[in-house]
Amino acid sequence: MRAFPAPCRPTVNRQPDQLFAQPLDQVPDFVFNEDVARVFPDMIKRSVPGYPTIVENIGVLAGQFAQPGSLLYDLGCSLGAVTQALRRHVQADGCRVIAVDNSSAMVERCREYLHAQDAMFQELLPVDVIEADILAMDWQPASLVAMNFTLQFIAPENRLELLSRIRNTLLPGGALILSEKLRFEDEQQHALLTDLHIAFKRANGYSELEIAQKRSAIENVMLPDSLEQHRERLHTAGFSKVVPWFQCLNFASLVALP
Numbered sequence: 001m002r003a004f005p006a007p008c009r010p011t012v013n014r015q016p017d018q019l020f021a022q023p024l025d026q027v028p029d030f031v032f033n034e035d036v037a038r039v040f041p042d043m044i045k046r047s048v049p050g051y052p053t054i055v056e057n058i059g060v061l062a063g064q065f066a067q068p069g070s071l072l073y074d075l076g077c078s079l080g081a082v083t084q085a086l087r088r089h090v091q092a093d094g095c096r097v098i099a100v101d102n103s104s105a106m107v108e109r110c111r112e113y114l115h116a117q118d119a120m121f122q123e124l125l126p127v128d129v130i131e132a133d134i135l136a137m138d139w140q141p142a143s144l145v146a147m148n149f150t151l152q153f154i155a156p157e158n159r160l161e162l163l164s165r166i167r168n169t170l171l172p173g174g175a176l177i178l179s180e181k182l183r184f185e186d187e188q189q190h191a192l193l194t195d196l197h198i199a200f201k202r203a204n205g206y207s208e209l210e211i212a213q214k215r216s217a218i219e220n221v222m223l224p225d226s227l228e229q230h231r232e233r234l235h236t237a238g239f240s241k242v243v244p245w246f247q248c249l250n251f252a253s254l255v256a257l258p
């Protein structure tokens with residue numbers, strides 16, 4: 001792997017996630033603030049089984065759907081991991097990535113990571129990193145929309161309208177790639193995959209305290225749906241075909257075609 005030339009090293013350091021390591025009197029609701037942004041690469045890799053595979057392959061899949069001269073959206077881009085994968089894999093001429101997040105801490109660091117990528121490689125797709133609420137955006141026609149673990153943080157009552165807007169913004173032949181933590185309608189299956197996910201976190205060095213405090217932090221702000229709910233809602237939003245392309249434990253990614 002090529003090293004960063006010294007002047008281009010991003011000022012963001014790869015810090016370990018210890019946000020929930022000490023006992024908290026009251027666990028506050030999870031927010032994507034500066035503390036989370038600082039440790040996010042470590043946190044998401046140790047929390048989401050298959051995350052690096054999903055991110056890289058979103059780039060590969062996008063390469064099949066991206067159309068010359070079109071826009072590609074990365075919604076809830078955080079630090080821009082998906083945007084970077086789009087820039088590694090999409091070859092179509094004249095594409096532009098619009099990366100959107102409503103956390104100023106994420107957006108600021110995302111810009112730094114993308115500048116570092118710009119400094120390492122030539123002829124990367126241009127990117128606009130926009131600080132905005134994806135529920136209140138003006139949409140332009142796009143050939144690819146990626147939402148990697150973002151819909152689960154949108155209030156359930158707003159999810160259908162957001163997906164309908166995405167459907168209407170997609171060009172014929174385009175696609176939505178949607179990754180989410182899943183809930184399971186079968187109680188036993190839900191309990192098993194939840195336990196296995198906890199084992200995954202333990203194996204990645206999280207203590208029982210960290211696992212329990214993170215669970216209370218996210219339980220009111222991250223509300224996963226089942227695969228059946230996703231399918232039904234995507235069809236209601238006007239998607240004609242919904243194809244799961246990846247699942248590891250209780251985390252999955254789907255391709256939805258307009």
Ligand SMILES: C[S@@+](CC[C@H](N)C(=O)[O-])C[C@H]1O[C@@H](n2cnc3c(N)ncnc32)[C@H](O)[C@@H]1O
Binds near residue numbers: 044077081102134148
């Ligand atoms: C789990 S992270 C996404 C991870 C990222 N896509 C990746 O692959 O690394 C969810 C992101 O969605 C953003 N987000 C949540 N609600 C949002 C909204 N209404 N508008 C824009 N961004 C939102 C959060 O700030 C956070 O950065």
Ligand SMILES: O=C(O)C(=O)C[C@]1(C(=O)O)C=C[C@@H](O)C=C1
Binds near residue numbers: 043044149214218
């Ligand atoms: O489900 C969990 O326990 C998680 O930590 C998952 C999850 C996610 O899916 O986005 C939650 C918050 C952080 O963004 C990183 C990972």
